[in-house]
Amino acid sequence: MTTLTTKPPTVPFDRPTTGRGRRRMPVGKSFASLILIAAAALTIFPLIWLVLTSLREQNTVFGGPFIPTSITFDAYSKAWTSTNFGLHFLNSLWITTATVAGVVIFSALAGYAFAKLRFPFKNVIYVALLATLMMPSTSLIIPLYLQLKSFGLLNSQAGLLILYISSSAPFSMFLMRAFFQTLPDELVQAARIDGAGELAVFWRVVLPLARPGIATVIIFQFLATWNEFIYANTVLQNTDELPLQPVLFSLVGQYATDWPTLTAGLTMSIVPVILVYVWMQRQFVAGMTLGAVKN
Amino acid sequence: MWKLQRTERLAGYGFVLPITVLFAIFVGYPILFAIYLSFTRWSGFGTPQFTGFANYTRMFNDPVAAGAFLNTIVFAVVTTIIQTAIPLFIAVLLSRVWKGLSVVIRTILFIPGIISFVVSGVLWKLIYDPNLGTLNNALKAVGLGDLAQHWLSDPALVMPSIIVVSVWAAIGMNMLIFFAGIQGVDPTYYEAAEVDGASRWQQFWYVTVPGLRVVTAIVVSLNLMNGFKVFDIIYVMTGGGPSHQSEVFGTYLYGLAFGSTAGSIPQLGYGSAFSVVVMLLCGVAVLVQITLTKRANR
Numbered sequence: 001m002t003t004l005t006t007k008p009p010t011v012p013f014d015r016p017t018t019g020r021g022r023r024r025m026p027v028g029k030s031f032a033s034l035i036l037i038a039a040a041a042l043t044i045f046p047l048i049w050l051v052l053t054s055l056r057e058q059n060t061v062f063g064g065p066f067i068p069t070s071i072t073f074d075a076y077s078k079a080w081t082s083t084n085f086g087l088h089f090l091n092s093l094w095i096t097t098a099t100v101a102g103v104v105i106f107s108a109l110a111g112y113a114f115a116k117l118r119f120p121f122k123n124v125i126y127v128a129l130l131a132t133l134m135m136p137s138t139s140l141i142i143p144l145y146l147q148l149k150s151f152g153l154l155n156s157q158a159g160l161l162i163l164y165i166s167s168s169a170p171f172s173m174f175l176m177r178a179f180f181q182t183l184p185d186e187l188v189q190a191a192r193i194d195g196a197g198e199l200a201v202f203w204r205v206v207l208p209l210a211r212p213g214i215a216t217v218i219i220f221q222f223l224a225t226w227n228e229f230i231y232a233n234t235v236l237q238n239t240d241e242l243p244l245q246p247v248l249f250s251l252v253g254q255y256a257t258d259w260p261t262l263t264a265g266l267t268m269s270i271v272p273v274i275l276v277y278v279w280m281q282r283q284f285v286a287g288m289t290l291g292a293v294k295n
Numbered sequence: 296m297w298k299l300q301r302t303e304r305l306a307g308y309g310f311v312l313p314i315t316v317l318f319a320i321f322v323g324y325p326i327l328f329a330i331y332l333s334f335t336r337w338s339g340f341g342t343p344q345f346t347g348f349a350n351y352t353r354m355f356n357d358p359v360a361a362g363a364f365l366n367t368i369v370f371a372v373v374t375t376i377i378q379t380a381i382p383l384f385i386a387v388l389l390s391r392v393w394k395g396l397s398v399v400i401r402t403i404l405f406i407p408g409i410i411s412f413v414v415s416g417v418l419w420k421l422i423y424d425p426n427l428g429t430l431n432n433a434l435k436a437v438g439l440g441d442l443a444q445h446w447l448s449d450p451a452l453v454m455p456s457i458i459v460v461s462v463w464a465a466i467g468m469n470m471l472i473f474f475a476g477i478q479g480v481d482p483t484y485y486e487a488a489e490v491d492g493a494s495r496w497q498q499f500w501y502v503t504v505p506g507l508r509v510v511t512a513i514v515v516s517l518n519l520m521n522g523f524k525v526f527d528i529i530y531v532m533t534g535g536g537p538s539h540q541s542e543v544f545g546t547y548l549y550g551l552a553f554g555s556t557a558g559s560i561p562q563l564g565y566g567s568a569f570s571v572v573v574m575l576l577c578g579v580a581v582l583v584q585i586t587l588t589k590r591a592n593r
Contacts, residue, residue: 029391029392029393032388032391032392033392033393033396035388036385036388036389036392036396036397036400037396037400039385039400039404040399040400040403040404043403043404043406043407043463043466043467044403044406046407046418046419046422046463047406047407047410047418049422049429050418053421106313106314106317107314109310109311109313109314110310110311110313110314110315112310113306113307113310113311114311117303117304117306117307117310118300118303118304118307119303119304119306119307119308120304122307122311125311125315128323129314129315129318132318132322132323132326134520134577134581135322135326135574135577136520136523136524136573136574136577137524137526138524138525138526138544138545138548138549138570138573139326139329139524139570139571139573139574139577140322140325140326140329140570141548141549141552141570142329142332142548142552142563142566142567142570143324143325143326143328143329143332143567143570144321144325145552145553146328146339146563147321147324147325147328162317162321163321165317166317166318166320166321166322167321167322169314169317169318170314170318170322173314197302198302198303198305198306199306202306202310223409226411227409227410227411227412227413228411229411229412229413229527229530229531230526230527230530230549234553245411245413246413248411248413248414248417249413249417249531251417252417252420252531259421259427262417262421263418263421266414266417266418269411269414270409270410270411270414273409273410273411274406274409277405277406277409281402
């Protein structure tokens, strides 16, 4: 970065709050802005192209100008009806919602216990959970497939749900524990002295204070579950039960040359994640700081 | 007092019970099961046949496995380097521009990261399409038609083309982690350094860099792990092809167990051996993080 200037080496980045250019930078503010705007444009371009392609007339997809001269929503209605999109959308929605609910409940309970309660073997259990926290789904897919088969849970959404909850709850527990640790111990003790039972302390006193932590878990889990592919593609075979991702994958072969329909399907599938992201963006950044930096 | 402790203990066990049981059955046990299967030969019917280290020795004589090994390592290392350097650079730039712009840029850069790899894989497959894809069309439009390529079917280009998509998707998340890290560097350190007469370069080198070391360790290890276990994006874009040129451990083991690689007989034992290797590689990524963090705290 210092090669970009002839001035003597200076701090290559500045704290945002420092005013009056006291710490001069090797790269000017406007130059930095320029690089960033270019990066953002490059990043967003494929997505703009995606949406524009889905709006094109079937016969103008290939070789037309980048900005279509006329737009049509035909591809959307075609994608919706011909792929039974609504059904798979609802499958995704309910599987995701149920997973999020399960993960929030289990991870909040355990996170609180690990942060605030004293019981024998606490650390042993915690370390066991922590050690395999990041176990990749790629590694577990073969044994899990066989296991669900022997439990009779193969090809059922319930089986998929169990996999989702059990594989992601420990990570959320880790986040929740970090969050609960920021709450003062006196809070729990005071509630106990007031005669509240352990569950009441958790439910009425601690949980309401944990809203930002829970919001973080909800967003992360929503995105992860909505986008999950390998388990969904392996566990479920019955077309009617499939969530969106495996269906979108199968569209590639089906609509290999019908790009408007294909891109319309892709576009519709990302609406929920964009909504969740925009809606809860502040929480997202807060969660990132909590999860990534403080641990 | 004794009663209070007893209820606390009971509550503690009760609260961690659901997660622990689920985890033991659906994560703990499968890990052991995969390790066991990796020492067997099994098609899923009858009983697994114990074969000792046969699957592991077979790996060394399997040219596809060798290619998958190389691809997995290259993918993990290259994506980790790029996905650490670019986001760090962007985060540093972001912390210096006008706040409104910073928010907009951050929002945009993050969007690819919230989209599934199925969607981004299919999208980029269309972009890379040799005849109709936007990339080649754009190159032709600006007179660089000679650079137009068969991005996903050229053995030399398929991995780099996939890596571009991975980078595209990962920049936002890593940038945000670095950005949060930069915000978290204690401002009093800069003041102290200034009082001690440190130059601006020294301040960067002795305050900012150490301040971001733990964060960098996290980013590096997360990206390494994501690289070692990569599956979705390659499965969707190429399925490991053309002729295994983009095969990684994830796609290969999946093919052995569930897909076309197996032919008609699933090779669950041999596939599980790759599961174990991926686990070990992810363990290495964790060790990398521990080592880097320790060095940072010294």
